[in-house]
Every structure is written in C-alpha cells, then in structure tokens.
Amino acid sequence: MASFGKGIPDQIKRLSVVVILVLAAFFIGRMLLIPRDFGRYDHFRASALFDVASQEVEFAGQDICTECHDDISSQKANGYHQGLSCETCHGPAAKHTESPDEVTPFKPSGREYCPICHAYLASRPTGFPMIIVESHNPMKACTVCHNPHDPKPPQIPRGCEACHAEIARTKAVSHHVYIPCTRCHQTPEEHKVNPRTYRPDKPKTREFCGACHAEGSTEAPEAIKIDISTHGGRYVCWQCHYPHLPEAR
Amino acid sequence: MHELYAILREITGYIYPNEVELHWGILIVVYPYITGLVAGAFILASLVKVFNVKEVQPTYRLSLLTALAFLIVAPMPLLAHLGHPERAYEIFLTPNRKSAMAMFGFVYAWYLMAVLLLEIWFDYRGDLIRLSQKEHGLKKWLHRIILLFSTDTSEESLKFDKKAVKFITVLGIPSAFLLHGYVGFIFGSVKANPWWSSVLMPIVFLFSAIVSGIALLLLIYMVTTLMRWKPIDMKCLDKLASFLFYMMIIDFSLEALDFLHRIYESEESIKILSQLVSSKLFVSLVVIQLLLGMILPLVALAATKLFPIPDELRRHIYFISALLVEVGIFTTRWNVVIGGQLFSKSFRGLTAYKMTLLGIEGLLMAIVLLLLPFLILYLLTLIFPPWPEAYETPAEAEATT
C-alpha cells in the first residue's frame, strides 16, 4: 500500500480523499433524491403528467347536457345558436351533472348577459348581429322578445341597420346618408332570415356611380363630377372609394 | 398584489397581461454583479502568476480571498429569488442538458472547488503550516483541518505547491471566463428578448467583469493598506489603474459596437428599445452607466497617464475613479436585467419596476448581500492572512520597521 502511493505528492493524496468524499456524497445524494419516475418518458417526472391529467373538470361539455335536456338541444340545433355550447351562457355545469337537483346552473336574465356578444363594437366582424344596447328596447329584458335557444328577431327587421349597425352609423355621417342601402345593394328577401346564405350584391359597373358622379350628369348637382372614361382606369368605383363614407367632402 | 395594480397605471402602450409582474428584480441585478467581481478579481490574481506582472503581487492573495468571499455570496441572491428555494438542489439531480441555467450548479461548483479553493490551498499551504506551528487552541486546529493535516514543508513539496498554483491559475482563467461569460450567455441566449439576445453579451459581461474586479481590488487594496498603517505601493497602484484603464477601453469599445450594431441593423425592436433608452433607462444608462461610470473615470485615468500628477492627488483620482466604475458596472447590470424587462415582448409598450424596500426580494436584502462579502472577506483575512507581516517572526518584524 505504501509503495502504491510512492511518487504521488503528499498534497495530492490528501486532496484526493476530499475529492472522493465530495464526489461520493454527490452521487449518493443524487441516488437518494432523484424522483423514481423521473426520466421515464422524457426529461420530466412521469407522475407530473398524471397529476395534470387528473385535474377536476368544471365545464361538463355539450354532449352530456343533451342526455337530459334533449328538447332544448334539438330546438337549439336548428337555430342560429346551434354552435353555442350550453355552458357558454349557463356557466360551468360539471357539478350540476353530478347532482342535478342540488346544483342549478346559472341562468342569464335581464339585459346584462346577451350584450357581452351582441352589443355593438366596431371591431366585431361585419354581419355579426349587434345592437346599440341603449336604444334597443331599453326597458325590456332580452328574453321577452328573443328565445335564446332559438334566437330570431321577433319580426323580420325592417331596416338593414338592425344588423349592420356599423355601416349604418358610418353612413349616417356621410354625404350618402339619403341613399337607401337597397339602391346600391340588390338584396334578396331571404337575406333577412338567412343572411349568410343569401347575400346582397354590390354595384358592378362604373356607370352605376356615374349616374350621379359622371361629368354632365344632372342628377345630384352637389355631387363631385369626374370623367368616368379616364378616372380610375379599369376599377369599379368602390374598389378605391368607400361608399359608406366617401373621403371627398 | 396591490403593487401590481400600481404598475398598471405606469404602463404606456400595450403589454401582454402576464407581463405586468416583472420577474427578475434587484437580486438578479446583484447576482451578475457579484459573479463579475469574482471573475474580475481572479483574472487580476492570474496576472501575477501567469503573466508575471510583478508590480501587482501585493494584491495577489487579496484578489483570491476577495474572489472567494464574493463567490460564497454569489448563489445567495439566486436562492432568495426562487419561488421554491428548498427545491434548488434539483439543479444537481436532474439538470436539463439543453438549459443554459442548468449548468449553473456545475460551473459554480467547479469554479469554487476545482479552482479557487484549490489555488488558495496550495498557495497558503506552506505559510499556514508555519503559522499553525506557532498557534494554539482553536485557531491551530482550524488551520490544521484546513491543511488536511499536511505538515510537509520540504523544499520539494513547496516547489510542487508553486507548480500546482501556476497550473490551477492557467486552468482558472478559462474557468473565470466560463463563470461569467456563462452568466452573459444566460441572458444573451434568450431569443425572445431583443435587448438581451446578442452574441456579444457574454463578452461584454466578461470585460465589464474584469473592469469591476480590478476596480474593486484597487479599492480594497487602498483601504486595507491604510487600515494597516502601511505605505501604499504606488507602483502597484499605477499598474492596477493602468489595467483598469485598458480594460475599460476594451469594455467601452465592445459596448459601443453592440450599440452601433443594433442601431445600424435597426430591427423590428428598435422603436421600442429607443423609447426605452430615452425614457425609462435614460438616467441609469446614459447618465450613470455611460457618463459617470465610464467616460468620466476614463478621462480621469487618461489624465493620470498624460500629465505628471503628484502621488497624493493620483491616489485620490484612482480611488474616486474606481468607485465610479463600481457604480457604473452596477448600473450596467441593472440596465441589462431590469431594462430587458421594462418593454413588452409585443414591442408595443413599456412597463415599470417598483422595487420594494423590505421583503426577501427587496432593496435591503440586496444591500445586505452586497455588504456580506466584505464581512466574509474580513473573516477570511483572519484565517488566511494575505499580508506578509502575519508570517514574520517578531524579530523579523522588528528588522523591517
């Protein structure tokens, strides 16, 4: 043993003992402390995956509602709200599915809830049914006129602004305020009940706008006149101008 | 939670809702500052052993002890800021090989044990053996344990110590670069953050570290020499100041390069970053880091090189310049760490950092962590006396005075 260490400086021998102790402590510590299931599937604790997966569910999901409320489901299935999940309006209902009698889901009433989606916001997509809450039957709860499971306008809307509030409000401050929507948009009657299937059209020719805006036109003398044979080349007018709020004032 | 509501009022533009809470606070400013000082102090020590700069020999042992004192404190701000400090050991158990941060434990342990402790052990061994022979009681035992009961003071073994020190220092330079360049890499590799994401980040960190380390040793050397009522070795001080000056020029050039590069490339983030620099970071970046912490000391140090300035005044210039540099480098860390979190990753808005005074991540904690190394350094000088007078016999001491 003594001859084994010969030639190795005394310092190294002493330090080696410390190094070996440190390394041993390190590896034994690791052995004891690494979670057993770590690295089973990848660089993580396998049970973490199962922990996350075992979290409690709050929203029961559309399908289970149908099992008991098939009448409402079938009513909803053919209306505009067919894509809505019950819990969008009624809130998380997993507890209700477990003990239906003790736990009753939320039931929106009054005028607070529906405007979350249907109040007018300019950023909402065109054609999405929106109302100005303050002026739309301000004293009535939504459900007095609309059945939320099969929402329809109580009567077929008379004017376009019922749905196209954004455009109506824009047009109201433009020079085109007196022009009715249907003068430019040929609108099939079915559009009012089935808006996405039957769509209104748009003016197809330059001459359409030219009726007022072409040089020599006598209609609407205050309208700006241009030479429609040269102005704008091969484009139809609305491809550059926004007729609901024409930029020339 | 109410401090988050207060921040809501200071947001300009748009930030992602999860960005209201700023995650790396003052403690993460302290951390790279401290590791920078460690690396810088060690590089200075290596000048003596590897590059044979004889003038700075008086600071050699002081540098090693300073590096050790700061290295002991370095992980503390990290631990204190963790959400679960009690789980920190996991970094040794299951380090994620793909993570820059995972290597922290190993880089740290390597630097502490394989470099600093070893170098100090070999460098002090002979002296400590002599010292322990004259001592009694607790101190004797402490030294004997530290020596691992080594008693060999033969010519041969002392020669081996010298060789070992040199070898470890050579190994130590890349290790010091690794330690601090690595901290720079932790920031520089975050591609989501354009203020951090830069290949120059580790190098800038490194040179600012060297600058801060040299300045610190200059301060410590001056203060400890005065406290011992010994004359300051002006040759040593001049050399330190020279190194400080040259390193600052390199550091300044690198930072200027980084700055120019960003402006010239003018990427998507340039708008929000220039907003950041001209508003929230103006004082800490332009005024403190650049003017007070870099340009002013550079000019002052240049003046000492260009003009014959009397020793007394030169000492004052050095001292104040080094102090300014320390403040400057601290704000450099601040501007990186806090600055990088003051703008939204949506590049559309700026947020604010509200530092708390108390609490585990507060200002007081940061101050304590910045002062603690000096206390540790004091204790270390008791165990490992860095000055020659500690090893002189009374007769020798008489002869020198």
Added chain:
Amino acid sequence: MSKKAKRKQKKSRRDALKTLVKSSLLLFVPLDVPNDPKLAEELKENLGGYDPTKHLWGMGIQIERCIGCGRCAWACKTENKVPKEPFFFRTWVERYIVHRDGEITVDSPEGGIHGFQPITTERHILRSFFVPKLCNHCENPPCVQVCPVGATFRTPDGVILVDEEYCIGCRYCIQACPYGARYLHPEKRVADKCTFCYHRIVKGLAPACVEVCPTQARIFGDLKGRASPLVRFMRMNKINVLKPYLNTEPKVYYANLDMAVK
C-alpha cells in the same frame, strides 16, 4: 436471515444500484421518448385509457370570427382556477385598432374577460379586430429548453406542461417565452400556463375556451387526425403563426393573421 429476506435484500440492493447507474447516466445521456410499446401501454393505463402517443394536439384560430366577448378567458380562469387578478392569464383576447396614419393601438383590458369598451377615438380607423392568445404549445419550445431542472416538458401528444411540484420558481421559462403565455402563480410560487386543458383532453372533452367559444373562432383538434374541423381549417385557410422567425414552431395556427399582431 431467511432465504427470502436475503433475496429481497439482494433485489433492493440491485434496484438501488440500477438507480445509481441510471441517475448518473441521466446527467449525460439523453433519454428519448421511447417508442417502447410497453411504456405506451403504461401511459394509457395511467391516463384512464387515453393513449397520448396516438395524438398531436393543435388549435386553429379564425380571427374574423372572434367577437371579443372574452368568454374563453373567463372559462379558462374558471376551469383551471387561475388567480382572478388581472395579471395572470392562460388565455386572453387582444383588440387591434389600425389607424389611418399607420399607428396601431392594442388593448386587452383584464384580458378581455369583461369584454371591451366601444372605441371612442375621433381618428380615422382603417381596420379593427380581435385576436385570442394562449400558449402556442410550440414544437420547439424555448421554455422547455431553458428549464434548468426538467419541470416543464412536452407530453407525447405535443402539449407543454409544468410540474408544479418540481418547479423551483426561477422564472427563466417566463423570460424565454416570446408570447407572454406564462406567469408565476402567486400562491403556488411556480410557473403556470395553458395546458390545452389536458385533463379534459384525456376525457375526450375540448379545452374550456373552445367549449364556450360562441362563434367557433377556436378550433381544437388532432393534427394527426384525418378528417376533423382542424384539418379542414388547415386545408381551407392560409395559415400563419405568431413570431415565425423565432423558429418556435407553434401549434396554434391563425387564419387571416394581420401583420399588426405580435
């Protein structure tokens, strides 16, 4: 000592040795997600019959359908017990307003949970729209890359999760996420984020945000599936992801993504 006890002791010693070797290897050798059928079977058993190796989850978002009602953000907080304060979101909705002069303003008041106020500016607006945001469950996730201890990980079916019992709360992942999708849970003191409602997926349910979205602006589905709403969405639209230049390869796909969105 009885023979049995001896054998038992030997076995436990062998197990300990195995763990030692394995744990040492863990430091240096990559452990790949095994294609081992035995492990897949075991996963299935632990997940109540759901086999994660057979799926790859993603989400499609039809921006032009989003009405900014914020039901998704509300449902997410409810389903996942996300802290109520407006600083912690697994999903949120942003509103973009592009002005005529090119300036773009964005807002997301309380993550959109309580909807949005009407635009009151006098300035000319070119376009405006809503964009739902959530964790992108990147194929190349920077958050998983930077986690020092392996507390955030990718499941075999492509979902990025956090191990709340292992996370040390260093918040490097929060810094590394380019999308602001992570936050520090104020009570648990660990990183937290969208799980794609993993607990719902394993039961065959859609994520809560998808479940309640009234306009089907969010389409959740299996990218490995043959015919599904998500596959149709991918077929019919020009698709973009957020910050594609960062090469994170998100699995949340946007149709009609505006260049203003970041």
